[in-house]
Amino acid sequence: MKPTESDKTREAFLLYNEGKYQESxxxxxxxxxxxxxxxxxxxxxxxxxxxxRTADAEVYFRDLARKMPGSSHVHSFLAKILxxxxxxxxVAEYAVAVRLDPENPDALRSYAAILVARNDDRGALPVLRxxxxxxxxxxxxxxxxxxxxxxxxxxxxxRLYEDPDTCAVRSREYAEALHAARRFPEAAxxxxxxxxxxxxxxxxxxxxAARAETDPAGALTAYAATLKDNFxxxxxxxxxxxxxxxxxxxxxxxxxxxLIARDNRPHHRLMECEIYAALGDTxxxxxTYDALVREGQETPYSSETLTEILRSFIGYLFSHLPRATAKxxxxxxxxxxxxxxxxxxxxxxxxxxGERDSARAWFYRAYRSDFLNGGLPYAAYxxxxxxxxxxxxxxxxxxxxxxxxADLARVSASLVADGSNLLxxxxxxxxxxxxxxxxxxxVLGTAEKECLAGAYLAQAEDALVREDFPAxxxxxxxxxxxxxxxxxxxxxxxxxxxxxxxxxxxxxxxxAFPGDGPKTQEIPRRRPVxxxxxxxxxxxxxxxxxxxxxxxxxxxxxxxxxxxGSRRVAGMVNSLIRKGAAQGIMIVEKKGMGAEGEMxxxxxx
Numbered sequence: 001m002k003p004t005e006s007d008k009t010r011e012a013f014l015l016y017n018e019g020k021y022q023e024s025x026x027x028x029x030x031x032x033x034x035x036x037x038x039x040x041x042x043x044x045x046x047x048x049x050x051x052x053r054t055a056d057a058e059v060y061f062r063d064l065a066r067k068m069p070g071s072s073h074v075h076s077f078l079a080k081i082l083x084x085x086x087x088x089x090x091v092a093e094y095a096v097a098v099r100l101d102p103e104n105p106d107a108l109r110s111y112a113a114i115l116v117a118r119n120d121d122r123g124a125l126p127v128l129r130x131x132x133x134x135x136x137x138x139x140x141x142x143x144x145x146x147x148x149x150x151x152x153x154x155x156x157x158x159r160l161y162e163d164p165d166t167c168a169v170r171s172r173e174y175a176e177a178l179h180a181a182r183r184f185p186e187a188a189x190x191x192x193x194x195x196x197x198x199x200x201x202x203x204x205x206x207x208x209a210a211r212a213e214t215d216p217a218g219a220l221t222a223y224a225a226t227l228k229d230n231f232x233x234x235x236x237x238x239x240x241x242x243x244x245x246x247x248x249x250x251x252x253x254x255x256x257x258x259l260i261a262r263d264n265r266p267h268h269r270l271m272e273c274e275i276y277a278a279l280g281d282t283x284x285x286x287x288t289y290d291a292l293v294r295e296g297q298e299t300p301y302s303s304e305t306l307t308e309i310l311r312s313f314i315g316y317l318f319s320h321l322p323r324a325t326a327k328x329x330x331x332x333x334x335x336x337x338x339x340x341x342x343x344x345x346x347x348x349x350x351x352x353x354g355e356r357d358s359a360r361a362w363f364y365r366a367y368r369s370d371f372l373n374g375g376l377p378y379a380a381y382x383x384x385x386x387x388x389x390x391x392x393x394x395x396x397x398x399x400x401x402x403x404x405x406a407d408l409a410r411v412s413a414s415l416v417a418d419g420s421n422l423l424x425x426x427x428x429x430x431x432x433x434x435x436x437x438x439x440x441x442x443v444l445g446t447a448e449k450e451c452l453a454g455a456y457l458a459q460a461e462d463a464l465v466r467e468d469f470p471a472x473x474x475x476x477x478x479x480x481x482x483x484x485x486x487x488x489x490x491x492x493x494x495x496x497x498x499x500x501x502x503x504x505x506x507x508x509x510x511x512a513f514p515g516d517g518p519k520t521q522e523i524p525r526r527r528p529v530x531x532x533x534x535x536x537x538x539x540x541x542x543x544x545x546x547x548x549x550x551x552x553x554x555x556x557x558x559x560x561x562x563x564x565g566s567r568r569v570a571g572m573v574n575s576l577i578r579k580g581a582a583q584g585i586m587i588v589e590k591k592g593m594g595a596e597g598e599m600x601x602x603x604x605x
Contacts, residue, residue, distance in 0.1 A: 009035075012043060021050040033593045038068060046077060054081050059574040062581050063590050065093075072101035076110065083114055088405045090114060092442035102130055112143070120445040121151040122486035132160075138169045145173040151486060154180035170194065175206045184213040201232050208235060212242050220246075227255075233263045240271060249279045266292065266305050270312060277316045285320075289313050293333050296341075303341045303373060310334065310345035318352055327353060340366055340373045347381070356385065371398060372407055376414050383422055392426040399432050405443055408436060412451035416489075423458035430455050430462075441482075449484040456482060457490060460498050469502040473512035476502075532587060536579045542572050549588060549602035557597025573600055 008031055015024035025047035028040050045060035061078040068074055079093035094111035097104060108131040115124040128144040141160055148157035157177035161170055175194060178187035191207035194200070204226065212219035223239040226232070236259045243252035253275045260268050269292050276285035293313055296306045313333075317326035330349050334342050347362035363381045366374030375398045382391035395415065402408050415422055415433055423430040437444065437452040444452065456479030463472030476495040483490060503509070529550045533543045541564050548563055549555055560569040573588055580587035591599040 009037065009040060012040065016043060016047060016050075021047045025051065029593065038064075042068075042071070042074060045074075049077055049081060054084060055571070055574055055578070057081055058085075059577045059590075062577060066586070066589070070100055072097045072104045072107060075100065076104065076107040079107075079114075080110065083110075088440070088443040091118075091445075095442070098127065098130075103134060105131060105135060108134075109140075112147075115445070116143075116147060118445055120447070121147045122488070123446040123484065125151060125153075126485055138171070142171050142173040145171075145177055149173070149177050149180045152488070154178075157181075158183070172200060172203050172206070175203060175210075179206055179210050182213075184210045188214070201235070205232070205235050205238060209238060212238075216242070216246060220248075227258075231258065231262065233259065236262075237268065237271075244271075244275065244278070249275050253279070266296065266301055266309065270309055273316070274312060277320070282320055285316060289316060290333055297335055297339055306339070306341035307345065310341060311348070314345070314349050314352060323353060336362075336365075340370050343369060343374060344377045347377070351381075360385075367394065371401055372410070376411065380414060388425055391422075392429050395422075395426070395429050396432055399429070399436055402436075405440055405448075408440070409445065409448050409451075412437060412448055416451040416454035421458075423455055424462060427462060430458055434459065446484045446486065449482050450487050450489050453479045453483040453487070453490050455479075457494060457498075460495065464498060464502055464505075467505070469506045470510055470512040472502045473499050477512070532580070532585060535583060535585075536576075538576070538579070541566065542576055545569070545572055546576065546587065546602075549600060552602075554591070554599060554601045556594055556599055559596065560600070561597075570598065573598075 008027065012024050012027040012031065015021075015027065025044055028044035028047065031037070031040055032044065041060075041064060045057055045064060048054075048057035048060060058078070058081045061074055061081060064071070064074045065078055075093045076097035079090045079097060082090035082093060091111075091114060094107060094114060097107040098111050101107065108127055112124045112127040112131065115121075115127065124147050125144075128140065128147055132140050132144050145157040145160050148154065148160075154177050157173070158181050161174045161177070170190060172191075172194065175187055175191040178184075178190055187210035188207050191203045191210060195203040195207060208219060208223055208226065211222060220239075220242065223235065223242065227236055227239065236255055240252050240255045240259065243249070243255065253272070256268060256272045256275060260272060269288070273285060273288045273292060276282075276288055289312075292309055295301075296309050301309075314330065317330055320326075321329065327349065331346070334345055334349075336343065336346055343362055343366035347359045347366065350356075350359035350362060360381065363374070363378040367378040368374070375394055379391045379394040379398065382388075382394065395411070398411055399408075402411055412433065415429070423433070434452065434455045437448060437455070441452075456475045460472045460475035460479065463469070463475060476499045479490075480492055480495045483492060483495075529547050532538075533546055538546065544564060545560055548560070555563075557569050560573070561567060564572070566572070573590075576587055577590075586603045589601050589603055591601050593599070
């Protein structure tokens, strides 16, 4: 009997399940010539992903996301591809996949993983809770417990392992949760038992850290014995810090020297400098600080590491030397050429001296050298010294030029700092911050959402002062909408209090949303070809394809090959679709396979 279409479709899925992705893809393509089966289209795209043909897979899944916007599977796989490409849009696609199917465990795990990788533990908590409620897998519970501890909820993490309904297996995460919850005797006991079973150095580290909280003297003996048998770098660092905390600087110095001999990282060497300084051994402190500061300028230390070193160096110099001598010594060691950490370090040294004009000049040099990394400390200094107009100009320049979401997050955090009233003082800056954050709302992490909520709160407070009560209520409602779960900085009550005060002070109860009602749907504007080509910076052959499709509406792969004289038409069209999607423009839509290859239709909206 001749196989039916259903038999062939089942065969394509069987081939996929057996890992024969190319054979499955070939069969899908043959069947899709005549059959328009959405399941086969999804399978073909999934095969492309499994074959590592991510560029083709991305185009297919973007097309499928338009055709099947309700498919969690499609959005989940599109998110995987974007994540591999380092595209921030992956977060938004995972969010859509989870919203469409909250029971999709693969999407839930992937979404939680990408949030944790972005250090957004609070954002990952609702996802991990949902996952654990479904499956109660030990690895999922460990993941949730670790995330709860990092997010500041250790007691809740402990309860996961103490609840008989969760069936959780005691693990390193349990011992760490007990320690974070300050249940030190229990943490020490749990870590010791688990270490004896698993010999995991991380458990030994938890055991020693917990014991140090309840029995510091006994912990010192235990640390020394442990390091004698097996010198572990992380445990040696903990031991050194404990010795410093107890004022036992000579054994701390001996330990940190052994540590540096095995691991020469700058933060270990900085500990050595600070121990020499605490001992009053200025000769050795001078030598070690000098070597570390000079090396930090010559080797690729991170800006954060070098900044930390220079702050410590400033503190050492000004606590041991006369101010003029300390200044001379610092400037002799720290170069004023180019390195942002050095430029801002010199500026902070002048702040310590109280020389405001010199400090401002060096912060300005840092800003001119790097508008972001030098601009943020410069703008903060201007705001601290009351130069609000200049600070606002600098912040606005930074905001208008940052492109990466991580950089926007840094700017936002600097503007909505605890106790800061910058956004109340700088109205244009507040408006611009809201605009930039709203532009990328779908990929914001918890911290950035808090910043957006804080900006709306400042806007609402300003509206209340101006007695523009409807505007204030609108800002409050938008702020509540932006506020993430597990917000550590703002609460819904802050916004509700402003709404109540606005309502009480209104002379008449006016709607905050006047004119809301049914609106006629706008017909999408078809963009001119030249506008699209210029906006996307298309190369000549892609411009030729775009112009042909715009003129004729539809074209086959074979027609476009003859037009361009190239066999790479499919790749060019895929490139067009990807570039358009990145700019929010739907240029070309695939219309399936025909006798002359794939069919393409022009959209241009």
